[in-house]
Amino acid sequence: MPKIVIDGKEIEAREGQSVLEAAAEHGIEIPHFCFHPRLKVAGNCRMCLVELEKVPKLQIACGTKVAEGMVVHTRSERVMRARRAVMEFLLLQHPLDCPICDQCGECKLQDYCFTYGPEKSRYDFPRRRFERMNIGPDLVRDMNRCIRCTRCIRFLRDVAGDEAFCLSERGPKTEVGTYLEKPVMNDFSLNLAEVCPVGALTSRHFRFKGRPWLLEQVRTLCPGCSRGCNVVAWHDGSRILRLTPAANEHVNLEWLCNPGRLTIEREQDKLRLHAESPSDALAEAVRFLKKTDGSKVAVVVSGRLTNEDIYVIAKFARQVLGTRLIAAVETESDERPFGPSERPLQEWFIRADKQPNSRGAAEILSAGDHVSAEELAAAIS
Known part of the structure; x- marks a missing residue:
């Protein structure tokens, strides 16, 4: 060395x-x-x-x-x-609007400006301005803030396997955009919001919803599929406002797909209890089970539960209810290996199995009496 x-x-x-x-x-x-x-x-x-x-x-x-x-x-x-x-x-041409930029607090240009930036500009001419371009449903492009680092182009081309972005024009007119103004329509485009070091590319789904220094961060797993991507959940105490990728060399490297990021928009209402309290729901379940023959109760375990939850449910079903009609929700098979690959993300990243812990459910249930999903369906039909 x-x-x-x-x-x-x-x-x-x-x-x-x-x-x-x-x-x-x-x-x-x-x-x-x-x-x-x-x-x-x-x-x-x-x-x-x-x-x-x-x-x-x-x-x-x-x-x-x-x-x-x-x-x-x-x-x-x-x-x-x-x-x-x-x-x-x-x-020289960068707009002086840090307080209203959505990248404020996470911008490298802002950080380095305090250390290396001039106290005032010597440029007395009108600043260059670019027109807005619609680059798709997930991203907002502000070319006036772009520093032409080409990170976005290299990510799409070399990692996502998409040639959507390019450099056009020359000199001070150089512009980063899509070919013929076609939108970016791949499942990994929201990674550009993190790849971009300034405020040129931002997420429509998080734009102006919160400042990063006001949010709490919790490291967790993405619930979108069975890959188990490591993520950071940003929340304000009552709502999860965004998911960003957390590095894991053995699972998702440093990326996260769009469907995984947007699970919070689909699941947000499910995280809240509206009409009933947990105690009411538990009391109703107890009343039902007391008047039912436990051995005839079928228990279906979801791959969206944690290993601990699945273990407790299986133990309750076997030892308290006395039933062997325990099965995991059937999942879609996916023959591709789990490990990261050098191939474009489109080819290996998103799993067909949409239950994040289907493997955990199968392993835990296999340790005791259980039935397959087909046997369970036959038993209760």
Whole structure:
């Protein structure tokens, strides 16, 4: 493993790592816009410029591989001057409306502006303006805020397997958009709201619903299908306002499909009790079971329950009711492997089985007396 020195600190880097990745692993921040660990390197924002000893020009940290004995300076006067210049160019045409931008609080440009941005602009000419473009039912594109990092293009092309986005025009007129203004219509387009480092692409489903610093975050699992994607649920104490992906190398990498994100819109009403309280529902169930022969009661377990819930229900059915008519809801089979793949997300991500814990239900019920869904249907018909 090559040893390098970054800002006077000697570190061990992995072979083939970039300077930016090695620095990040050791807690050294190098600002960047176009770099994303899951995407191919583009090197077009120039924000991650660093100084290498014995190299005459500044180099981009995202595209420079580590080498034994390399000495890197990330905060020299020369580097800081270059970063300030990059920020000044990025802010020339950028609207000064952070308080009303939906990306406020999660915007890299906003964060870096405090450290590297100029106190005032030297640009006295009218700012460039782009017309609104409808890019589909899930996203809002504001080209006036775009910094042309091309993250969105690379995600759609290399990860989602969709050539929907492209760069058009040249120079200051360069525009990111869809071919012939066709909408983006794939199941992973909402990932662009997280991939975009600024407020150029935002989700229609979360737009202006809440500020991130006012919301609580809870790590959980997506209920959309049996893949079990790791997600973060953002809530205000009474409602879940959005789901965003949480990284898991063995399940969903760092992505989340649109149907999974939008389960909160379909399930929100089911999370609330309206007419009856839990105690009323429980009392009604007790009254029914007291006047019923327990051995003739059929219990159907849903794959939407947790392992603990399924275990308690199965134990209650066997030991209290004395029935063996216990079965799990039948699921749709899916022969594709569960593990992540290098293929486009469209080919492996979304599972046919829409019950998030169908495997858990099958495993727990198999530990005791139970019947198949077909046998249960025959028994109660």
